[in-house]
Amino acid sequence: MNGQSKRDQLTFPSGAAELDGWHFTGNGSAFAGPAGRPVVVMAHGLGGTKDSGLEPFATALAEAGLDVLAFDYRGFGASGGTPRQHASMTGQVDDYRAALAAAARLPGVDGRRIVLWGVSLSGGHVLAAAAGRDDVAAVVSLTPLVDGRAAARLALKHHPAAAMLRSTRAGLRSRLATLRGGEPVLMPVVAHPGEVGALTLSGHHESYLALAGPTWRNEIDASVGFQLGSHRPARHAKGLACPWLVQIADFDRSAPPHASAKAAEAGRAEVRHYPCDHFDVWPGRDWFGPAVEHQLLFLRRHLA
Secondary structure (H helix, E strand, O other): OOOOOOOEEEEEEEEEEEEEEEEEEOOOOOOOOOOOEEEEEEEEEOOOOOOOOHHHHHHHHHOOOEEEEEEOOOOOOOOOOOOOOOHHHHHHHHHHHHHHHHHHOOEEEEEEEEEEEEEEEHHHHHHHHHHOOOOOEEEEEEEEOHHHHHHHHHHHOOOHHHHHHHHHHHHHHHHHHHOOOOOOOOEEEEOOOHHHHHOOOOOOHHHHHHOOOOOOOEEEEOHHHHHHHHHHHHHHHHHHHOOOOEEOOOOOOOHHHHHHHHHHOOOEEEEEEEEEHHHHHHHOOOOHHHHHHHHHHHHHHOOO
16 A cells, blocks of 8 residues: 555454454545545455455555445455355355445445445355445446356366366265265365366466465365356346446456346446456456556546
């Protein structure tokens, strides 16, 4: 950070877990209204933690004048909750709702102008979290995963069948172990091509580890694939009652671009395209700057 925006640590409850968050105070009055500044609520994608690449996004938004609350999901990073490293789709959406409530209570914030920001898996979570609410003023989905079945078809196209089968077997062992009251079977979040892991395409291991922060663990419950198969946040797109920005990586091998475009059309979203793969919009990559610039243009148009 350049010293113009301030970051404070805070905790807040979500179900039985205590979640850990960072509050970035907005700089200046560009977005300020009679009730205060808008606040952006953000979390990571699959297996991610807030110290793994979210801070540069949060800092850029805060220095433009927006407050930001970045948080870790239950069971990940600095947040509490058990079992650890278990990605529950419904639980993570509930965590977004809890963070939304916590953000509305922050000093200097206008609780009626909340922005839900998500990337990859959380780019779909924000649709579900925003559904039916009138206090969400805008939604930003960066390279979002909005249709688990489409993602599964894309994975089959890019992964060897033998590697997919090994991951599926690990998921079955995890499901059986937890049904019997045992601990889940863990597999890597990212691994090299041909290895067992959630993300194993060429370049993904290096890209993810370049972002990894001190609380991140390269482990996730192997049964996550079964949840993703039925995960379809795109169904909430038509009912979105606020402006929505969808940022699509046209050569994305992880979050299907065509599914994002279809959901964006249904939700009457503003769409931005980038000629790159999934991780190329992250800090240190070529399309990070344009992605942030377009987020700020969108938010200034609707909130400033």
